[in-house]
Each structure stands twice: as C-alpha cells, then as structure tokens.
Amino acid sequence: MKQRMIGVSSFVNHFVASRFPKSCPFILVCEFPRSGANWIRDMIGDALQLPVPRSSLLPITFSALVHSHFPQPVLKGRAVYVVRDGRDVLVSHYYKTLQTIRAGTPEQRRRAIKLHPSMGGVDGDIKLGSEIRAFYDEWKCRPLGSRVDWGEHVKGWLNAKARGVVVVRYERMLEEPNETLRSALCRLGGEDPNEIAIDFAVQRNTFESKTGRAPGQVDNNQNRRSGQSGGWREALPPDIQARFLVDFGDALDLVTAL
Structure with a gap:
C-alpha cells in the first residue's frame, strides 16, 4: 500500500511540474532507473x-528536488534529466533486480x-552469468x-529539447x-554558483x-x-553487446554525443 501511495505522489508531482510550472516550486530530477539520478x-x-525528500506519501509543495522515473519530458517547468550509457544501466539494473528479489518486501519481490x-530461480552469490541473456529480453521490453x-x-527527453530541462550525463x-x-x-x-558550495557538495557525495x-x-x-563507468565491457557477453547496438544504437548515439 505504501509503495502504491508513493507512486501516486510521484505521478502527481510530475503532472504538476509539467502542467503548472509557475505554481511548481520544486525541481524535478528525472532518469531511466539506474542512471545515477539519486x-x-x-x-x-x-x-x-535544498531538501531532497524521499519516499514522500504526499505531493511536494515546497522548494525541493524531487526524483522521478516518468518518461514524459517536462516541457515548461524546471527539470534535470540524467542520462547514462544504457549498457551500464543494464548491468546495474540486473543486480538491482536480484537485490529486490532476494531482500525486498513481498510486494516488491512479486513485482x-x-x-x-x-x-x-537464481540462487547463490550475486554474479552476472548466462542468465543475463534472458534478463536482457525482459529488460528491453518492460x-x-x-x-x-x-x-x-x-529519446523522449533528449529529442524534446525543452528549454527548462538541464541534461546531465552521468559519465x-x-x-x-x-x-x-x-x-x-x-x-x-x-x-554564478558558489564555489565553496560546489566543493562541499562534490566532496560530501563522493563514492568513498x-x-x-x-x-x-x-x-x-x-x-x-x-x-565507475564502462563496466559493461567486461560484464556483458559479446552477443548482448551486439544486440544492444541493434536495439538501442540510435538512443546511445544521442547520449554519447552529449
């Protein structure tokens, strides 16, 4: 129930940011899942x-940064769209799905x-093996x-070329x-941003x-x-790398051109 309420709140936040930008005091930060937007x-x-509220059960009505996965681009309001090489996204998504199945709530696991x-049916230590091929077929569909x-x-976000959208590449x-x-x-x-604030923000959020x-x-x-980035080169079998270029080469060109 809580997850469903959070999903409704996320939809409302995205709707308000898209339709009523003057009444929207927050900045929407959107991504395809596992692209590094958090x-x-x-x-x-x-x-x-600015605050970065997480798992809000109610719509955000104050100045903040709000996370979203919605595919529809915001055309009028302020937003940040985070993009990442889709092959690294695929690998990250694989491990995140395994984590969810093994340690998530019953509702999350069923989903x-x-x-x-x-x-x-994957058992044992989490490691990427031959099952990535079946996972890829599922991942590329839904x-x-x-x-x-x-x-x-x-492509939906990058081709929209909305004035208020700031595109940030993860790499x-x-x-x-x-x-x-x-x-x-x-x-x-x-x-001009405050350089001390920039240094503070970068250091506070390093991987280490x-x-x-x-x-x-x-x-x-x-x-x-x-x-790091580029782990897909060792993680993905050559046939999956080739299939990815066939299926998503046009979108990957947009990302690498940024």
Missing part, C-alpha cells in the same frame, strides 16, 4: 541547500519476478521501475564533477564518502556498486 540530485541539493521471471524501455525514455559527472555540477547549476538558476569503498571496489549487493 547521486546527482543529492549533489545539486547540497549545492543549492520484480512478474517483470523479470528469469531471475526468480524493465522494473519504468513504463518504457531505455531507448524510448532517453561526465564522474570525470569532471566540479565543472559538470557548476554548469548544471548555472543552467538551472542563471547565476558514501560507501567506505574506493571507486572500482565492486560490491554487487549494494545500490552503489562500483563508482
């Missing part, structure tokens, strides 16, 4: 000293197995946490966090400060797995 939202929130039945596939989600934030955060804040507010692990130290049982 991390980037927290950095922006720290830099702007995950309904969308990804291939994962229902993944856990999204109404549409990765390509449709990304660029990893490589140049201060510069990327500064650019996002300038586009959001139109003013949040996990106690150095980037590259992988823990597949955690939401923050590796703190």
